[in-house]
Amino acid sequence: MSAPDWIALDWGTTHLRGWAMRRDGTVIEERGSPRGMGTLAPDGFEPALREMCGDWLDGDPVPIIACGMVGAKQGWVEAAYASVPCPPLSGALTAAPGRLDAWIIPGLSQSGPADVMRGEETQVAGFLALNPGWDGVLCLPGSHSKWAHLSAGEVVSFRSFMTGELYAALSQHSVLRHSVQGEGWDEAAFDDGVAETLSRPERLASALFTIRAADLLEGRDSATARARLSGLLIGAELAAAKPYWLGQQIGVIGAGGLAGLYVRALGAQGAPATQANATAVTLAGLTAAWKQRTQA
Amino acid sequence: MSAPDWIALDWGTTHLRGWAMRRDGTVIEERGSPRGMGTLAPDGFEPALREMCGDWLDGDPVPIIACGMVGAKQGWVEAAYASVPCPPLSGALTAAPGRLDAWIIPGLSQSGPADVMRGEETQVAGFLALNPGWDGVLCLPGSHSKWAHLSAGEVVSFRSFMTGELYAALSQHSVLRHSVQGEGWDEAAFDDGVAETLSRPERLASALFTIRAADLLEGRDSATARARLSGLLIGAELAAAKPYWLGQQIGVIGAGGLAGLYVRALGAQGAPATQANATAVTLAGLTAAWKQRTQA
Numbered sequence: 001m002s003a004p005d006w007i008a009l010d011w012g013t014t015h016l017r018g019w020a021m022r023r024d025g026t027v028i029e030e031r032g033s034p035r036g037m038g039t040l041a042p043d044g045f046e047p048a049l050r051e052m053c054g055d056w057l058d059g060d061p062v063p064i065i066a067c068g069m070v071g072a073k074q075g076w077v078e079a080a081y082a083s084v085p086c087p088p089l090s091g092a093l094t095a096a097p098g099r100l101d102a103w104i105i106p107g108l109s110q111s112g113p114a115d116v117m118r119g120e121e122t123q124v125a126g127f128l129a130l131n132p133g134w135d136g137v138l139c140l141p142g143s144h145s146k147w148a149h150l151s152a153g154e155v156v157s158f159r160s161f162m163t164g165e166l167y168a169a170l171s172q173h174s175v176l177r178h179s180v181q182g183e184g185w186d187e188a189a190f191d192d193g194v195a196e197t198l199s200r201p202e203r204l205a206s207a208l209f210t211i212r213a214a215d216l217l218e219g220r221d222s223a224t225a226r227a228r229l230s231g232l233l234i235g236a237e238l239a240a241a242k243p244y245w246l247g248q249q250i251g252v253i254g255a256g257g258l259a260g261l262y263v264r265a266l267g268a269q270g271a272p273a274t275q276a277n278a279t280a281v282t283l284a285g286l287t288a289a290w291k292q293r294t295q296a
Numbered sequence: 297m298s299a300p301d302w303i304a305l306d307w308g309t310t311h312l313r314g315w316a317m318r319r320d321g322t323v324i325e326e327r328g329s330p331r332g333m334g335t336l337a338p339d340g341f342e343p344a345l346r347e348m349c350g351d352w353l354d355g356d357p358v359p360i361i362a363c364g365m366v367g368a369k370q371g372w373v374e375a376a377y378a379s380v381p382c383p384p385l386s387g388a389l390t391a392a393p394g395r396l397d398a399w400i401i402p403g404l405s406q407s408g409p410a411d412v413m414r415g416e417e418t419q420v421a422g423f424l425a426l427n428p429g430w431d432g433v434l435c436l437p438g439s440h441s442k443w444a445h446l447s448a449g450e451v452v453s454f455r456s457f458m459t460g461e462l463y464a465a466l467s468q469h470s471v472l473r474h475s476v477q478g479e480g481w482d483e484a485a486f487d488d489g490v491a492e493t494l495s496r497p498e499r500l501a502s503a504l505f506t507i508r509a510a511d512l513l514e515g516r517d518s519a520t521a522r523a524r525l526s527g528l529l530i531g532a533e534l535a536a537a538k539p540y541w542l543g544q545q546i547g548v549i550g551a552g553g554l555a556g557l558y559v560r561a562l563g564a565q566g567a568p569a570t571q572a573n574a575t576a577v578t579l580a581g582l583t584a585a586w587k588q589r590t591q592a
Binding site (some may be wrong): 110115162168170174204207208214233292 | 369377397405406407409410411412439440455456457458459461462464466468470471472497498499500501502503504505506507508509510512513514529532535536537538576
């Protein structure tokens with residue numbers, strides 16, 4: 001394999017993904033590593049990268065563009081946030097320490113209400129690169145899902161929700177763990193859960209306990225319990241994010257799985273959403289950052 | 297010490313407390329053990345009880361009255377729920393297997409919305425025994441806090457909230473753990489958190505993330521973060537429980553600590569609440585159950 005023209009990295013808390021890229025945007029090869037930012041001390045990033053990339057780094061210094069938690073305070077080097085409203089890739093890239101030609105994309109911050117993102121700004125930029133001139137609201141489901149309002153190529157404002165992390169903490173570390181373990185999925189229970197907290201969001205903490213009580217009293221199966229837990233949490237998020245999505249053009253980053261649940265829940269509210277492939281938008285965003293840097 | 301006339305037990309998931317009692321309601325001695333229901337197989341309860349009680353069990357068979365998770369399906373023996381509306385001690389006591397004269401107080405269940413309690417029914421009964429004729433709403437803060445509507449000596453309805461368990465799960469198993477560790481308490485941050493979710497409960501999942509974001513952007517201290525987390529969760533509970541407490545006489549079970557936070561939050565809403573000592577009401581409830589059994 002000839003050396004790539006540049007390397008794209010999506011370096012999150014738990015995982016590192018890399019792509020060897022041609023100048024024209026073609027992917028030569030993709031690799032992954034479990035050495036996420038959460039497992040590394042500052043001096044561990046360069047060795048982890050060299051280990052994964054190997055022969056990609058032979059020859060001339062290869063430009064490397066990275067996004068994600070690699071730029072957090074506890075990461076390789078802190079890439080200071082750019083403050084919204086601003087284009088998703090408006091801050092200068094931060095050079096990583098060491099002997100590689102590696103650059104990190106800054107996250108975005110918002111002062112009121114206080115909020116931050118790292119990695120999602122690259123997905124937003126990629127979505128805009130693939131859909132030039134798009135205005136509307138992007139939903140990025142995950143551990144800390146984000147809703148971003150886009151207008152004229154800028155992120156006007158955004159909001160984070162701890163929905164994914166609440167789901168994980170409740171299903172692993174609360175009394176609900178007895179009720180949600182197992183396989184299967186009950187779509188009707190998911191839909192009912194969404195409808196319940198979307199119309200009465202204040203009932204969330206009480207509705208959560210009904211999952212356990214219904215299991216004790218009526219022996220509900222785990223497919224129902226798990227789908228209801230997910231529905232209640234996503235419904236509460238949609239209720240809180242309603243000022244974002246109501247009457248707007250909506251895009252959801254992700255294909256199937258969790259993103260599909262958001263699209264289903266929004267559809268039930270008469271709010272159709274477009275799904276975009278997460279890897280495609282990440283790669284498009286990294287490519288946009290590389291082009292900005294090359295042209296700079 | 298002469299043998300007690302009877303033994304009172306509060307046997308929860310993580311802890312066992314016992315009191316050697318005189319017929320007239322006097323406490324002779326109190327003992328505790330870490331052998332909660334969660335640590336025991338069904339055949340482990342009698343040995344754990346003998347180990348803690350020791351000399352209390354010498355001589356004639358001593359009647360033992362127990363409340364709490366000891367009567368759950370995974371406990372010593374299942375004590376079937378009594379269904380509300382009903383007096384808090386309306387179900388028959390369930391005899392524990394083995395050679396001891398031990399009896400377990402049944403919990404309460406509700407079919408719509410599905411809900412259960414075990415142990416709190418005894419505190420409710422004790423509160424009523426200490427406050428005869430009291431009508432109103434009792435709040436029992438905890439891992440799964442309960443609100444019970446009492447009228448004419450009966451529990452009319454009740455509602456559980458996972459507030460305490462959400463606090464524990466979020467402060468130990470989410471990204472907020474980086475922000476809330478430490479000592480200290482910021483009362484203003486607690487009050488602001490309560491006010492925020494009490495007026496806009498749908499914002500909870502988003503407001504939670506602002507704790508982390510404010511720490512990253514402004515370096516908020518852990519006393520502020522922890523008090524804000526507690527305030528946001530209690531405010532959301534009060535918003536959901538508002539149909540219970542609004543315009544009602546309110547009692548909160550517990551002295552200081554968590555119960556004090558509920559009283560403070562309710563007071564800020566112009567809803568004064570009476571606090572009752574948790575141990576006193578538990579013991580009064582166990583005594584009421586023992587009297588019912590003796591007189592039956």
